[in-house]
Amino acid sequence: MPYDPCEESCKTLTRKLLEHDIQPVWGSDPKVRTALVAAGWNPGRRFDVSAWVAMLRSAEFFIGDRALQVWREFGRLRVTSPADRSPPSSLLIDPVDACIDALDESHRLRDHYGIDFSPLGMWSIQFRTYMGSDSRVIAVGPKVVWKLGGSFSEALDYVVNGNGNRATEADWLQP
Numbered sequence: 001m002p003y004d005p006c007e008e009s010c011k012t013l014t015r016k017l018l019e020h021d022i023q024p025v026w027g028s029d030p031k032v033r034t035a036l037v038a039a040g041w042n043p044g045r046r047f048d049v050s051a052w053v054a055m056l057r058s059a060e061f062f063i064g065d066r067a068l069q070v071w072r073e074f075g076r077l078r079v080t081s082p083a084d085r086s087p088p089s090s091l092l093i094d095p096v097d098a099c100i101d102a103l104d105e106s107h108r109l110r111d112h113y114g115i116d117f118s119p120l121g122m123w124s125i126q127f128r129t130y131m132g133s134d135s136r137v138i139a140v141g142p143k144v145v146w147k148l149g150g151s152f153s154e155a156l157d158y159v160v161n162g163n164g165n166r167a168t169e170a171d172w173l174q175p
Helices: 005-019 030-039 050-058 065-074 095-099 103-113 152-161
Strands: 078-080 090-093 117-123 127-132 137-141 144-149 167-169
Touching: 030 078, 030 152, 050 095, 065 090, 065 117, 065 127, 078 152, 090 095, 090 152, 095 117, 095 127, 103 117, 103 127, 103 137, 117 137, 137 152, 144 152
Parallel strands: none
Antiparallel strands: 078 090, 090 117, 117 127, 127 137, 137 144, 144 167
8 A cells, every 4th residue: 555644644643632632623534634635624724704704694694603613624625535435425615605595494404403503515516514503514405404424523524434324304494
């Protein structure tokens, strides 16, 4: 197997973080970190989200603290699965492009789950994603919701590695 410096640095950084009881956002999976780096992410990356915040607030969306952190670190990145994942998957972090016209949908999610949801981006090019105030990440399609993960790191793991079908029927989504 060829030497991959990205994978080696991921192992080293993950080990150091775990020694201090800090869980990195990408979890402990080197494939997830490799996908993040390939998307343009690096430790300490910061993206200016002020325009997003202004647009989403003026549209009256809920903006959760955790979602704001994710936007700042991963804004405008498209994380894609490796070629061997079937079906292929991706997650674009751009809450305005994906969800600015979906305020009613975010309210239906709130009413159904009993928590607020912030726009997050687009999963696999076609499904809006949201982050709940409890950090769960879900994707929404016509009459269906996918639980991508209970946290952003779990959602990244699902996007990169897959792990079964997480779709549930959601007739309640229709107006």
